[in-house]
Amino acid sequence: MTIRAVINGLAENERLNFVLTNRIPRRALTRFMGWFSKLEQPLIRDGSLALFKLFCTPDLAEAKKHKFRSLHDCFVRELREGARSIDRTASVLVSPCDGIIGASGSVRDDTLLQVKGSPYALDELVRAPELVAHYRHGTYVTLRLTAGMYHRFHAPYDGRAERVVHIPGDAWNVNPAALKRIDRLYCRNERAVLGLKLDCDERPVTLVAVAAVLVAGIRLRFLDLPGQRSHGRPTVVPASARFQKGDELGWFEHGSTILVLAPPGYRLCDKITDGGLIRMGQPLLLRPE
Numbered sequence: 001m002t003i004r005a006v007i008n009g010l011a012e013n014e015r016l017n018f019v020l021t022n023r024i025p026r027r028a029l030t031r032f033m034g035w036f037s038k039l040e041q042p043l044i045r046d047g048s049l050a051l052f053k054l055f056c057t058p059d060l061a062e063a064k065k066h067k068f069r070s071l072h073d074c075f076v077r078e079l080r081e082g083a084r085s086i087d088r089t090a091s092v093l094v095s096p097c098d099g100i101i102g103a104s105g106s107v108r109d110d111t112l113l114q115v116k117g118s119p120y121a122l123d124e125l126v127r128a129p130e131l132v133a134h135y136r137h138g139t140y141v142t143l144r145l146t147a148g149m150y151h152r153f154h155a156p157y158d159g160r161a162e163r164v165v166h167i168p169g170d171a172w173n174v175n176p177a178a179l180k181r182i183d184r185l186y187c188r189n190e191r192a193v194l195g196l197k198l199d200c201d202e203r204p205v206t207l208v209a210v211a212a213v214l215v216a217g218i219r220l221r222f223l224d225l226p227g228q229r230s231h232g233r234p235t236v237v238p239a240s241a242r243f244q245k246g247d248e249l250g251w252f253e254h255g256s257t258i259l260v261l262a263p264p265g266y267r268l269c270d271k272i273t274d275g276g277l278i279r280m281g282q283p284l285l286l287r288p289e
Contacts, residue, residue: 026171026213033214034253037072045070056148076151076219076251086246086281090200092269093285094245095278096207097153097258099143102179104268107138107261114186115179124187125208125259127167127234131195134203139262141272141284144174145255147214152251153258154280155243156205157287159198166225167191167234174212174257186210186259192218192225194249200287201263208259209250220250246281260284 039045048071052058058074060066062083068074087094103113110122110132123132145151169190172178179185190211195204209218218225222241243249265288272284 030171030214034072034217037075037253038070040070049074052148056146058148059150062150072253075254078152079150084246084279084281087283088245089283091286091289092283093156093198093205093260093262093266093287094154094281095143095284096156096249096260096280097143097145098149098279099145099258099277101272101274101276101278102142102144102257103274104141104272105139107135107140110136112140112259114184115176118179118183120184120187122261124184125191126165126193126206126261128165128193131193131204131206131261134263135206135261137264139264139266139268139285141260141268143258143260143278145252145257147255149255150280151253151255152280153207153209153249155196155245155247155249156207156260156284157196157198157200158244159196159200159205160243161194161222161239161241161249162197162204163195163239164220164223164225164237165193165195165234166237167193169211171211171213174210186257190218192220192250194220198287203263205263205266206261207249208261209252210257210259211252212254212256214254217253218250218256219253221248 049068052071052074062079064078064080103115107122111119112122114120122135123129167190170188172182172185172189174185192209194207196207197204211218223237223239226235262285266285269283269286278284
């Protein structure tokens with residue numbers, strides 16, 4: 001088989017993946033999956049878990065428990081004690097989740113990259129002009145969670161959550177095939193914008209949790225997000241929750257994406273490169289001196 005044939009085959013598989021996971025009734029399928037994944041009937045549960053393990057290869061050896069009531073119970077599994085090491089260095093913000101590192105770098109005025117050559121506006125992502133001012137010329141990094149990964153996300157540093165903005169939206173897949181084809185994809189999907197005031201800085205750091213197809217919801221440990229998702233208006237929810245570095249903030253009910261936004265002066269750690277893997281608790285950003 002020639003190299004050209006291999007490349008053509010990969011491109012065809014990517015196109016097929018895009019069609020199968022996007023040219024469908026995304027919201028209806030997501031609602032169905034949310035219902036189906038919670039069924040505890042033994043035959044459905046065992047069959048679903050077998051397929052999940054076959055196609056998504058989750059690392060269940062690190063899970064807190066090894067018997068699950070349902071497929072959903074496995075999706076949102078907690079980690080056993082000691083499964084992650086949290087970097088306690090005072091100058092380091094850690095990764096809030098396990099993920100594949102996507103586009104990252106400096107916010108150019110108010111523009112970020114979805115993938116190379118595909119920009120989108122920060123204001124359209126967070127729907128809050130005051131945040132755009134905070135992060136102009138700041139730093140961002142995209143962390144994509146695959147279906148088999150650990151789906152909970154955690155605090156990157158000591159501090160408190162002051163507010164959450166819930167933005168209803170679509171449920172496009174967020175895998176590379178979709179990111180190449182759908183402009184401003186993160187700005188189209190449902191998302192929760194978590195404003196975090198860290199103890200080390202008066203300027204906020206923000207986590208943007210982006211939902212995707214088959215994600216039945218974004219859940220937060222410290223408050224309930226609005227259930228109404230049919231309109232496009234953001235809902236601002238005040239919050240008052242203290243946390244320490246590594247504390248759990250919430251979870252996805254399937255794989256998805258978290259964008260981390262930091263003000264000017266923060267920089268990416270040396271080993272942060274596009275396509276690399278990172279685990280929750282590992283160094284992600286260095287704060288200003």
